[in-house]
Amino acid sequence: MTDLKEVARLAGVSRATAARTFASPEVVRPATREQVFAAARQLGFRPNRLGRQLRLQVTKLIGVVVPNLLNPVFAEQFQAMERAARLRGYNLLLATTDYSSERESVVVEELLRQRVDGLVLTVTDAESNRVLQSLDSEDTPFVLAYHQPGNPHYSAVSVDNRAGMALATRYLLEAGHWRIGMVAGPALQSDRARLRYAGYCDAMREAGLDSLPVIEMPAHTQADFAAIAPFLQGPQALSALVCSNDLLAISLIAQLRRNDWHVPQQLSVMGFDGIALGTQMHPTLCSVVQPIEALACTVIDQLLAQIAGATPVTHCLPCHIRPGESTQSYKETLDDSLA
Template identity: 30%
Template sequence: MTNIKKVSQLAGVSTATVSRTLKSPDLVTPQTREKVMKAVKQAGYRPNWLATSVKTGKSNSIVVLVPNLVNPFFMRIIEGIEQAAQEKGFSVLLGDTQGKAEREHEYASMVLTNRADGLIQLDHSFPFSDNDADLAASIPMVSVCERIAGHPDYPFIELDNYAAGRALTHHLIGYGHKRFGVIAGQIASQIHHDRLSGIKSVLTEEGISFDEDMLVGGSYRIETGIEGIQQLLAHKQPPTAVFCFNDDIALGAIHEIKRHGLRVPQDISVTGFDNVRTSAYMDPPLTTVDQPAYDMGRRAVEVLSRMINRQPLTRTREILPFSLIERHSTGPVHQD
């Protein structure tokens, strides 16, 4: 059956406009209505799902946008989402966006066209297209871990990343480290800003300078850790400790440090972030920050459910606790 996207392409309007025309034709201009209905006829579109949606007003489905399904941290969040969604009678539609705006727009439009009741975003980007931005203002949407850039009014579930950055820094300074490197994830995100600010705040308090050239990275991939270590070791005075902004980055970093004939932590200490299941089995086991990913996912569904049912929220920001897990990838600074 021809889908609504084909109709929108033929009519030269968004999928949301097609849906609105079919559901509430009085809300669109006569010119738009004519274009859409002509396209519906041309495409042979028969929106069978619409009749059920109109009767109930709900689809009992939610969309979850995931930037990378391979990331084990996201899978833990999804476990929590799935469990809570089942308990509340929602089915979950996973959209693996790969960080691409076009994919986000397509999946997000499902909420605008009544194929889903709400949306959970696991990335920091606003998932709706410019054409659909006005319609999206009233859409139930919750972000997890990240905050949606430029849209602070949407509720979000997060960690106190600033405090976590401080905790990691105090831990490494306690071992005598003064030269630090940072291998970051998405530099444009609030997470990056908060973690880096936490690190720098402690360094300032301790009178330790931070060389901005020691900030590298830009994605949450294992390869980012490998490339980051290559850059950091090229410096005249390489760091004695490296903050990795997730555990995948740390895995790549440890691999590359060893490939250069160096030891962890005797030559370079390494910290991660997330405490994915494999972090305890790395060689050496990884010092990292544990995020309650499963609980984050559950809480996101609970908040989204209240929004879908038009129940008031007591707050739009929820901060969940973290734990610093000290393992063997960090230790005393090597004395030259």
């Protein structure tokens, strides 16, 4: 007996797209719909209507998985996605993972039990993630937020993390700094942090300078003065730092000030994210700005298109530098040290 998988193969679409064509033909592109119907006629396929309705009833729910809501980037992203989804008649269900790959598997399964129509995911590592591999094999619609995956079957919306951190490092180089280090969370567990470290290395190499190993902090958003102190002394002391995210930069500035180090007079500090909080502190935070609102809207548009049968695509949005008081030129740093 012919089954839906054979129809999908003949039509050149995924099984999920073939199923949606029979369940909700109005949400599938006309050309795709005709391909599926033509394949079904050729194979003599007649779907079981009751079974199809039970399996594919649209819930108008989207599952969203983020590492946490302590980082304002993810909170701002969720709020913007919620607005975009609501305009299209969808609601969001949220789960957090605290950067745990094991937790990712659990929360995705929980959301699928809620019969979400699709998923928006920010995971620890998009390149070797079993959850993503499973979703892809099952034709479950999902879009990655903030990732730049190498797998062409994965739909993703991101900024260019590597280029963004290279931009930040060049910003400091152009200000005369040459002893620049990078601070990140434990063992670069985040693939975004690894790309950002690669961007830092790119810019240092272009300038003919040696990059340093990443200065590791106890958590992605928590700095420790003891970890940075050895790099602040001696003839090779650092004059500037780039941080893998804004909250880590803010935490680092606080740790430095508690230990009588002045930012930017003794050390320039730069973040990555562009969260609003950075503009409300003193000194204001110089940062690489991610277009969170645009990213969130693009993610929702892309996921709904995929639910309707579109093929996965990848978008990489531009970022830019937001100047702030947490950095100054190397000449100013020298002048301050002599004052």
